Amino acid sequence: ANIHQGMLCVFQDECLGQGSFTRVFKGTKVDIREGEEHRTQVLLKVLDANHKDYWEAFFEASSMMSQISHKHLLLVYGVSVHGAKNIMVQELVKYGALDLYLKRKGSVSVSCKLDIAKQLALALNFLDEKNIVHGNICAKNVLLAREGDPSQETSPFIKLSDPGIKVSLLDRNVILDRIPWVGPELLQDPPILSLDSDKWSFGATLWEIFNNGETPLKDWDLEMKRRFYGTYQQLEPSQWTELADMITQCMDYQPASRPSCRVVIRQLNNLITSDYEVLHASEAPER
Numbered sequence: 001a002n003i004h005q006g007m008l009c010v011f012q013d014e015c016l017g018q019g020s021f022t023r024v025f026k027g028t029k030v031d032i033r034e035g036e037e038h039r040t041q042v043l044l045k046v047l048d049a050n051h052k053d054y055w056e057a058f059f060e061a062s063s064m065m066s067q068i069s070h071k072h073l074l075l076v077y078g079v080s081v082h083g084a085k086n087i088m089v090q091e092l093v094k095y096g097a098l099d100l101y102l103k104r105k106g107s108v109s110v111s112c113k114l115d116i117a118k119q120l121a122l123a124l125n126f127l128d129e130k131n132i133v134h135g136n137i138c139a140k141n142v143l144l145a146r147e148g149d150p151s152q153e154t155s156p157f158i159k160l161s162d163p164g165i166k167v168s169l170l171d172r173n174v175i176l177d178r179i180p181w182v183g184p185e186l187l188q189d190p191p192i193l194s195l196d197s198d199k200w201s202f203g204a205t206l207w208e209i210f211n212n213g214e215t216p217l218k219d220w221d222l223e224m225k226r227r228f229y230g231t232y233q234q235l236e237p238s239q240w241t242e243l244a245d246m247i248t249q250c251m252d253y254q255p256a257s258r259p260s261c262r263v264v265i266r267q268l269n270n271l272i273t274s275d276y277e278v279l280h281a282s283e284a285p286e287r
């Protein structure tokens with residue numbers, strides 16, 4: 001379909017992974033401009049055939065992402081509808097999903113983790129200022145475009161992925177399974193989706209980042225997960241008190257009590273400074 005300036009025809013290579021109702025493949029986008037053929041490596045997010053009735057929400061997620069642009073938001077080229085297939089064509093982000101990267105690397109430095117957290121907070125602040133709710137903030141939806149390498153003094157670079165099918169359309173069990181990322185207010189009746197919900201999810205994502213991509217409440221069944229919220233529980237606190245405090249402040253059961261994006265960014269800057277001081281304390285000149 002003629003989606004994005006030139007002609008868009010995509011070819012699928014191997015499957016790279018999957019989201020809730022989608023599978024992702026590496027592919028190639030061929031644009032024809034001024035008679036020239038331009039090939040770009042892309043990521044194809046294909047909506048599962050058995051979830052065809054979600055195609056409008058899938059399309060909505062894609063158009064939300066393609067209507068706004070920010071350095072820490074994924075670039076979505078467009079949607080290609082090939083027969084029964086709904087395909088979202090995205091920029092291919094080099095190192096893929098952050099949760100898998102952290103699990104694989106296992107040794108990402110605290111300063112890199114703080115950089116990633118701050119970039120995610122900047123992306124959230126951008127959406128917040130535009131009054132756009134993402135609704136699916138989690139480490140799987142944070143994509144790593146550049147690795148951090150402390151020895152080379154290069155910092156990591158992340159892109160926030162599309163939210164997928166919006167959470168208010170999902171079955172209750174799918175929402176329950178998204179505990180602890182989904183704000184408790186979404187399990188009320190009626191579910192209240194607000195900008196504050198993204199702050200709760202940011203807290204759960206901070207927990208993932210500083211626990212090397214570990215899945216919080218892994219293998220808990222839906223009944224246990226429901227009780228986690230029912231009894232106002234919190235995730236296991238970090239030994240780093242200031243970080244633990246930030247996570248519990250974001251994961252406040254009262255949506256209105258959660259810190260604003262600006263407060264979160266300021267607190268992260270304080271952690272970055274204090275981490276820097278600790279890191280370089282040995283080099284501090286004798287006072």
Ligand SMILES: N#Cc1ccc(Nc2nc(N)cc(-n3ccc(CO)n3)n2)cc1
Nearest residue numbers: 016019043090091092093094095096097
């Ligand atoms: N080995 C490897 C490898 C895998 C993926 C990428 N790149 C990428 N680019 C995107 N735009 C989106 C994604 N996603 C991955 C899971 C989801 C579900 O949300 N998205 N991966 C790069 C390397």
